[in-house]
Amino acid sequence: MALILVLIAVGSVAFHLLSPWWWTPIASNWSYIDTTLIITFWITGAVFTAIVLFMAYCLWRFRHRPGRRAAYEPERPRLEAWLTVVTALGIAAMLAPGLAVWSQFVRAPADAAEVEILAQQWRWSFRLPGADGRLGAADIRHVGDDNPLGLDPGDLAGQDDLVVDGGDLHLALGRPVKLLMRSYDVVHNFYVPEFRAKMDIIPGMVTHVWLTPSRTGTFEAICNEVCGTNHYAMRGRVVVEDEPAFRSWLDQQTAVSQRAARSTGMREAGMRRSATNKR
Amino acid sequence: MSDAITGPQDGSALLPEADELYHPHSWWTRYVFSQDAKVIAIQYSGTALAIGFVALILSWLIRLQLGFPGLAAFIGPAEYYQLITMHGMIMVVYLLTAVFLGGFGNYLIPLMLGARDMVFPYLNMLSYWIYLLAVLVLVVSFFAPGGPTGAGWTLYPPQAILAGTPGQEWGIVLMLISLILFIAGFTMGGVNYIVTVLQARAPGMTLMRMPLTIWGIFTATILALLAFPALFVGAVMMLLDRLLGTSFFMPAILEAGQRLRYGGGSPILFQHLFWFFGHPEVYIVALPAFGIVSDLISTHARKNIFGYRMMVWAIVAIGALSFVVWAHHMYVSGMNPYFGFFFATTTLIIAIPTAIKVYNWVLTLWRGDIHLTVPMLFAIAFIVTFLNGGLTGLFLGNVVVDVPLSDTMFVVAHFHMVMGVAPILVIFGGIYHWYPKVTGRMLDARLGQVHFWITFIGAYAIFFPMHYLGLLGVPRRYYETAGLGFVPPSAQSLNAFISLVAFVVGAAQVVFLFNILRSLKHGAPAGGNPWHATTLEWQTPETPPPHGNWGPTLPVVYRWPYDYSVPGAPEDFLPQNQPDPAHAGAVP
Numbered sequence: 028m029a030l031i032l033v034l035i036a037v038g039s040v041a042f043h044l045l046s047p048w049w050w051t052p053i054a055s056n057w058s059y060i061d062t063t064l065i066i067t068f069w070i071t072g073a074v075f076t077a078i079v080l081f082m083a084y085c086l087w088r089f090r091h092r093p094g095r096r097a098a099y100e101p102e103r104p105r106l107e108a109w110l111t112v113v114t115a116l117g118i119a120a121m122l123a124p125g126l127a128v129w130s131q132f133v134r135a136p137a138d139a140a141e142v143e144i145l146a147q148q149w150r151w152s153f154r155l156p157g158a159d160g161r162l163g164a165a166d167i168r169h170v171g172d173d174n175p176l177g178l179d180p181g182d183l184a185g186q187d188d189l190v191v192d193g194g195d196l197h198l199a200l201g202r203p204v205k206l207l208m209r210s211y212d213v214v215h216n217f218y219v220p221e222f223r224a225k226m227d228i229i230p231g232m233v234t235h236v237w238l239t240p241s242r243t244g245t246f247e248a249i250c251n252e253v254c255g256t257n258h259y260a261m262r263g264r265v266v267v268e269d270e271p272a273f274r275s276w277l278d279q280q281t282a283v284s285q286r287a288a289r290s291t292g293m294r295e296a297g298m299r300r301s302a303t304n305k306r
Numbered sequence: 307m308s309d310a311i312t313g314p315q316d317g318s319a320l321l322p323e324a325d326e327l328y329h330p331h332s333w334w335t336r337y338v339f340s341q342d343a344k345v346i347a348i349q350y351s352g353t354a355l356a357i358g359f360v361a362l363i364l365s366w367l368i369r370l371q372l373g374f375p376g377l378a379a380f381i382g383p384a385e386y387y388q389l390i391t392m393h394g395m396i397m398v399v400y401l402l403t404a405v406f407l408g409g410f411g412n413y414l415i416p417l418m419l420g421a422r423d424m425v426f427p428y429l430n431m432l433s434y435w436i437y438l439l440a441v442l443v444l445v446v447s448f449f450a451p452g453g454p455t456g457a458g459w460t461l462y463p464p465q466a467i468l469a470g471t472p473g474q475e476w477g478i479v480l481m482l483i484s485l486i487l488f489i490a491g492f493t494m495g496g497v498n499y500i501v502t503v504l505q506a507r508a509p510g511m512t513l514m515r516m517p518l519t520i521w522g523i524f525t526a527t528i529l530a531l532l533a534f535p536a537l538f539v540g541a542v543m544m545l546l547d548r549l550l551g552t553s554f555f556m557p558a559i560l561e562a563g564q565r566l567r568y569g570g571g572s573p574i575l576f577q578h579l580f581w582f583f584g585h586p587e588v589y590i591v592a593l594p595a596f597g598i599v600s601d602l603i604s605t606h607a608r609k610n611i612f613g614y615r616m617m618v619w620a621i622v623a624i625g626a627l628s629f630v631v632w633a634h635h636m637y638v639s640g641m642n643p644y645f646g647f648f649f650a651t652t653t654l655i656i657a658i659p660t661a662i663k664v665y666n667w668v669l670t671l672w673r674g675d676i677h678l679t680v681p682m683l684f685a686i687a688f689i690v691t692f693l694n695g696g697l698t699g700l701f702l703g704n705v706v707v708d709v710p711l712s713d714t715m716f717v718v719a720h721f722h723m724v725m726g727v728a729p730i731l732v733i734f735g736g737i738y739h740w741y742p743k744v745t746g747r748m749l750d751a752r753l754g755q756v757h758f759w760i761t762f763i764g765a766y767a768i769f770f771p772m773h774y775l776g777l778l779g780v781p782r783r784y785y786e787t788a789g790l791g792f793v794p795p796s797a798q799s800l801n802a803f804i805s806l807v808a809f810v811v812g813a814a815q816v817v818f819l820f821n822i823l824r825s826l827k828h829g830a831p832a833g834g835n836p837w838h839a840t841t842l843e844w845q846t847p848e849t850p851p852p853h854g855n856w857g858p859t860l861p862v863v864y865r866w867p868y869d870y871s872v873p874g875a876p877e878d879f880l881p882q883n884q885p886d887p888a889h890a891g892a893v894p
C-alpha cells in the first residue's frame with residue numbers, strides 16, 4: 028500500500044507535467060484567471076504530494092509487526108493550532124488574488140462596446156449597435172416572423188442595430204466588449220474556451236459578461252448549460268479581427284430598418300433611419 | 307415504546323425490562339414489516355445497493371458513448387441525457403443518502419449508543435417503505451411513455467418541463483413525485499435518528515463519548531432535515547408549474563415560435579432552492595463518511611483518533627458552514643455577481659475544518675500499529691481520493707478560477723472524486739468492517755483485496771485524468787464532442803482509456819457482490835469482536851444481535867470510544883463498557 032501511495036503521488040505529478048492536455052492558448056484579457064489557477068495548482072499540488080507521501084511513510088514505518096504497540100496520544104493542541112494557521116495562510120494565498128481578479132470581472136469598463144447575444148434552442152443570434160452605439164430595447168412580446176429578436180418597434184435606438192442571425196459574431200481586437208445575453212426559452216450558457224469567460228443566459232432577464240479579445244482568430248462558442256436534447260450541438264463561432272477588418276464586416280451587415288423595409292410594420296421608421304446607417 | 311427510552315443521566319432508574327419491547331409475532335413482522343432498526347437497516351442498504359447497481363450500469367452506457375461515440379446505436383442524444391440524469395440522481399440521493407443514513411444510521415445508532423432500538427420504531431418502518439415506494443416510482447419512470455427525464459440531475463427549469471427535453475411527458479413528473487416521497491420518508495427516519503441520539507443513549511454515554519461515526523450521522527441528519535425541505539418546496543412548485551400551469555419558475559417563454567402560457571416566474575429561484583439543498587447534500591453524504599472513516603482508521607491502526615474534540619467541532623463547524631456556501635454552484639448563473647465575493651470566502655473557509663480532519667486522520671496513523679485489513683485499505687484510499695477532490699474544490703470554490711472550469715469535465719472529475727468515489731470507498735470499508743457483526747461471519751479477505759485494488763486504482767485512473775479534459779475546455783453533459791476544434795484527437799483516446807477502465811471497475815463490483823452472498827453461508831465465523839474494537843456494537847452479548855440488542859440489562863459506558871493501546875492496559879483495547887479505573891484513558 029505504501030508503495031502504491033508513492034506511485035500515486037509521483038504519478039499524479041508526472042501526469043500533470045507531461046500530459047498533452049492543457050488549456051487552450053488564451054485569447055482575451057483574462058490571463059489573470061490563468062495566473063490564479065496556476066497558483067492554486069502549485070499550492071494544492073504541494074499539499075497533495077506532501078500528505079500522500081507522509082501517509083505512505085506512516086504506513087510503511089508503523090506497519091504491524093508482532094509485539095508492536097501504538098502510542099497513546101489523544102491530542103496535541105500546539106500542533107493542531109499550527110496546522111490550522113498554516114492552512115488558513117495557504118487558503119488566503121489563493122483567495123486574495125482570486126477575489127482581486129473577480130472584482131475586475133464584475134465591473135465592465137464604461138467604454139466597453141455592447142453586443143447582444145440571443146440564445147434559443149439550439150442556435151445563436153447576435154445584435155450589434157448601429158452608428159448611435161446603443162442597442163434598442165427588445166422584448167419577447169415583439170417577436171414575430173420578421174422580428175426574430177423581438178426588437179421594440181417603438182424604440183428608435185433599435186432601428187440601426189445590426190442583426191446577425193445564423194452567422195458568426197465578429198469582435199474587434201483589443202476593444203473591450205460587454206456581452207448582453209438573453210434567452211426566450213430555457214437556460215443556456217455562452218462559452219468560448221479561449222476567452223476563459225462564460226455566463227449563463229436566463230430567460231426573463233439579461234445577464235452579461237465582459238472581456239477584451241487579445242488575439243485574432245476564429246474561435247468556437249459553445250452552449251455550456253444543458254438546454255435540451257440538442258444542447259451538445261448548439262455551437263457558434265466568434266471571429267476576432269483587427270479594427271479595419273471588423274469595420275468592413277460591420278458594413279456588410281444589414282440594419283434592422285433595412286430588413287423591416289422589406290416587410291410591413293416598421294417601414295416608415297426604417298426609411299427615416301436608413302440614411303444614418305451608411306457609414 | 308417511549309418507556310424504553312433511557313435518558314443519559316437518569317438512565318439507571320429507567321432500565322427497561324426486556325419484555326417491554328415490542329416483539330414481532332410472525333415471520334412477516336420479523337423480516338418484512340419489521341420495526342427492528344437492524345432489519346430496517348438491511349432493507350435500506352439492500353434496496354439502495356440494488357438501485358445503485360442500476361446506476362452503475364447506466365454509467366457504463368454513458369462511458370460507452372463518451373469513449374466510443376456512435377458504437378451503441380441505441381444511445382441517441384435524448385437517451386444520453388436520460389442516462390446521465392438518472393445515473394446522477396440515483397447515485398446521489400437514492401444510493402448514497404439512503405445507505406449512509408437509512409443503512410449505517412439505522413444499524414449503528416442504537417448499537418453504538420447502547421440503545422435497544424430507535425425511539426419510534428413504527429415510524430422507522432414507515433420510513434423504509436416510503437423510501438421503497440420512491441424507488442419504485444423512479445423505476446417506473448424508465449418505462450413511462452417518453453422515458454425518464456433527461457433534464458440533468460439538477461432539473462433546472464424551464465427546460466426540465468419543456469418539450470425540448472426528453473422525458474417531459476411523464477419522466478419529470480414521476481421524478482418530482484419520487485423526490486417528494488423520498489423526502490417524506492427520509493424525514494420520518496431523520497426525526498428518529500435525532501431523537502434517539504439525544505434521548506436513548508446508554509448510561510454514561512455522554513455526547514463527548516459518542517464515536518465519531520455517530521457524530522457524523524447525527525450532524526448529517528440535522529443537515530438533511532434542514533436542507534431537504536428546500537428541495538421539497540422546489541419539487542412541489544415545479545410540479546405545479548408542469549401540471550397546473552402555474553409560473554413559479556417560468557418566465558414568458560417561446561416554444562417553436564409559440565408563446566406559452568407562462569410568465570413572471572424566476573428560473574434562478576429554483577437554482578437557489580436546489581443548491582440550498584444540493585450543497586448540504588454533499589455533506590449529508592460526507593459527514594457520515596468522515597465519521598466512519600475515523601473509526602475504521604482508529605480501530606485498525608490500534609490508536610486513538612488524533613484530536614477527538616477537534617474532530618467533533620470540525621464536523622459541527624462544517625455542518626453549520628455548509629448552509630452558507632450554496633451559491634458557489636451558481637457563480638456563472640447570472641445571479642448578482644457581487645454574491646461571488648461572499649460565497650467564495652465562505653467556501654474557502656470551510657476548507658479549514660475539512661483540512662483539519664484530513665490532518666487528524668493522517669496523524670492517527672503516525673506511531674500507530676497499522677493493520678492493513680480490507681476495511682483499513684478502503685479507509686486509506688478514501689483519504690487519498692477525498693484529499694484530491696477536496697483540493698480541486700479549492701479551484702471551483704475560488705470564484706474566478708471557477709469561471710473557465712464550471713460545467714466542464716473538471717467539475718465532473720472533482721465531484722466524482724469527492725462525493726462519488728470517496729464515500730463509496732467508505733461504504734465498502736464499512737461493509738467489510740461491520741458485516742461480521744451483521745451476519746456473524748467474515749467476508750473473504752482475498753476477494754476483498756481484489757475488489758479493493760481494482761476499485762481504488764481504477765477509480766483514480768478514471769477520474770484523475772478527466773480533470774485535464776476539463777482544463778482543455780471539454781464541456782460536461784455533451785453527447786459528443788466531435789467537431790469541436792479545441793478538442794484534439796488525443797482527447798478522444800483518453801476518453802476511450804477512461805471508458806475501458808470504467809468497464810473493469812464496474813465488473814469488479816461483481817466480486818464484491820459474490821463475496822457478500824457467499825460469505826453469508828461460507829464465511830469464517832467472526833465471533834463477537836473480530837477487530838478487537840472498543841465501541842459498544844462489538845460488545846453485544848450475542849452476534850448477530852437479536853431484537854433488543856442487549857439482553858436483560860443495558861450496557862453502562864465508562865470511557866470514550868478510542869482507548870486503544872492505553873499504556874499499561876493488558877490488551878491493546880479497552881471497550882467503552884469496561885470499568886477498569888486503573889487504566890482510565892487520558893480523555894474522559
Ligand code: HEM
Nearest residue numbers: 365368390391394397398458459718725726782783784808
Ligand atoms: C465507476 C463509477 C462511475 C462512473 C464511471 C461515472 C461516470 C459518469 C459520467 C461519465 C457522467 C457524465 C458526465 C457528463 O458528461 O456530464 C457522470 C455524471 C454524474 N455522476 Fe457519475 N460515475 C460513477 C459513479 C458515480 C457516483 C458514485 C456518484 C455519486 C455521487 C456519481 C454521481 C454523478 C452525478 C451527480 C453526475 C451528474 C449527472 C448530471 O450531469 O446531471 N457518479 N458520471
Ligand SMILES: [Cu+2]
Nearest residue numbers: 215250254261
Ligand atoms: Cu443551449
Ligand SMILES: [Cu+2]
Nearest residue numbers: 585588632635
Ligand atoms: Cu457545494
